[in-house]
Amino acid sequence: EDKVVQSPLSLVVHEGDTVTLNCSYEVTNFRSLLWYKQEKKAPTFLFMLTSSGIEKKSGRLSSILDKKELFSILNITATQTGDSAVYLCAPNSGGSNYKLTFGKGTLLTVNP
């Protein structure tokens, strides 16, 4: 059975802090890993990672994948209150016909 573990489950920081969110996975036929941000609505796409060791970056967010050790991290630098959300990772084992298995998510709270 496919398994995704995210840590920590929740995190409280102050604005300006840097955070690292972790995602470890065990899935059959791994193809890629997706990260999503979810506020009180549907998840919004952040990154898709397919290759080990290649960092993807968007503004203050960055992410990297390690296919040998089966994990990914999401970094957020200079956090802002608007970064408060649940961050979900989802390995894809279905290729172009996506089959995503979601973790429980990390609830990030950024205080002013």
Next chain:
Amino acid sequence: EAEVAQSPRYKITEKSQAVAFWCDPISGHATLYWYRQILGQGPELLVQFQDESVVDDSQLPKDRFSAERLKGVDSTLKIQPAELGDSAMYLCASSFGGSGYTFGSGTRLTVV
């Protein structure tokens, strides 16, 4: 920007009543997914369609849930009868090839 449309946004229903949700994917997206997300958990796949055919419904509680996508475009998810434990967010998503995976805004169901 193209969106996945879902309705209703919110639904309150009494236990043992029937309830239905509707999803219209992005035009041209052949694959459609229904997820259930219980508070504090990641989304769980209920059913996946490729055009009008069911690809995966292994996690769909078939005694009370049904899903259809008759013309391979929009889709309906039905629950009959609803139970208290069905209270959750129901998310629809669609994809085309490996080019993207987009969620709708979701339907938040409360069973009382």
